[in-house]
Amino acid sequence: MQATEKIIDDKIQGKALVTENKAGNTKKLFIESYGCQMNMNDSEIVASILDKEGYNTTQILEEADLVLVNTCSIREKAETSVRKRLQKYNAVKKVNPKMKVGVLGCMAERLKEKFLEEEKIVDLVVGPDAYKDLPNLLSEVSEGRNAVNVILSKDETYGDISPVRLNTNGVTAFVSITRGCDNMCTFCVVPFTRGRERSRDPKSILEEIGSMVAQNFKEITLLGQNVDSFLWFGGGLKKDFKKATEMAGVIVLFILGGLGRCNCITRLNKMLREKTINKTYWALVKNAY
Numbered sequence: 001m002q003a004t005e006k007i008i009d010d011k012i013q014g015k016a017l018v019t020e021n022k023a024g025n026t027k028k029l030f031i032e033s034y035g036c037q038m039n040m041n042d043s044e045i046v047a048s049i050l051d052k053e054g055y056n057t058t059q060i061l062e063e064a065d066l067v068l069v070n071t072c073s074i075r076e077k078a079e080t081s082v083r084k085r086l087q088k089y090n091a092v093k094k095v096n097p098k099m100k101v102g103v104l105g106c107m108a109e110r111l112k113e114k115f116l117e118e119e120k121i122v123d124l125v126v127g128p129d130a131y132k133d134l135p136n137l138l139s140e141v142s143e144g145r146n147a148v149n150v151i152l153s154k155d156e157t158y159g160d161i162s163p164v165r166l167n168t169n170g171v172t173a174f175v176s177i178t179r180g181c182d183n184m185c186t187f188c189v190v191p192f193t194r195g196r197e198r199s200r201d202p203k204s205i206l207e208e209i210g211s212m213v214a215q216n217f218k219e220i221t222l223l224g225q226n227v228d229s230f231l232w233f234g235g236g237l238k239k240d241f242k243k244a245t246e247m248a249g250v251i252v253l254f255i256l257g258g259l260g261r262c263n264c265i266t267r268l269n270k271m272l273r274e275k276t277i278n279k280t281y282w283a284l285v286k287n288a289y
Contacts, residue, residue, distance in 0.1 A: 021056040029055040030064035034082055035072020041174050043070045044163035046131050053135050066100050071107035073189050086121050100141050106193035109150045116146050128194050129153040152195035159204035173217045175208050178224030199230050
């Protein structure tokens, strides 16, 4: 196992995401992502939700019925890039007035009034906890009204949605296990744009990882603003690994046993050194299936 810090690859910033087209889907979705890997993962969730609404993804901006940009408020460069892209979208929209433009993610949460009321450059604004509401918001837009939902949730983790794997190499994959942050650092807006910290249901994590292993993925990275704070129904202080829940141990052991390589942006190596993961958790893994 490797416990390494992932560096954001600038080459994937703003890259249009493409999925396998589904027969019968007649609408075109153009979606770009900027910022952290959580945003890239969220775009996969959005693509999965809109797939059920009849959208296939496209890399050709001019043919899109719906254009979405998943945004970041942490990186100044990412926010500047999004601004420039919105100008481009609106230039294309003048040629294709039926095209709808939406902003997702952290900038949506922080600048909702500016986008909709002052600059009037988008049709919908959707915060990171409101992606399941996209079908309703798109209905609002189709009736000629601007639509916005940036309500932060205390429990939304999207654990019941299987993300569409976008632009994957078939070897590496990312699995989200926590969302939000409680640290309230003076310099950081994450608690205000992504909400308070909450952990995903361990069973849904195991199911998603199992699906990745079945598809022969060899490297899985656990995602979250604070992956080492994973906590599900008790277990003591968030970073007290000796009191970690059994299911937290199950997740670690399942990955270590099912994969040739595991990158975890967390303190899992600390857990292993301190021998806080008990091998008897394997019995729980067997019972989970």
